Amino acid sequence: MKKIALATALSLAATSTFAGGFAEPVTEEVVVVEETKTSSSGGIIVPLLLLLVVAAAVASN
Numbered sequence: 001m002k003k004i005a006l007a008t009a010l011s012l013a014a015t016s017t018f019a020g021g022f023a024e025p026v027t028e029e030v031v032v033v034e035e036t037k038t039s040s041s042g043g044i045i046v047p048l049l050l051l052l053v054v055a056a057a058v059a060s061n
Helices: 002-018 042-060
Strands: none
């Protein structure tokens, strides 16, 4: 009975040891691209501010 228990224990240990073998872990590189959204009024604000500054300069003279 002891020999059967010992054989079972050794076979289970050997099975778990050699079950999958050794393989190097696979790593994947993940690249995250973040896009910024701009509003449609973003291109008009700077010219309007410039026009306002010019108008204020002309009005002060």
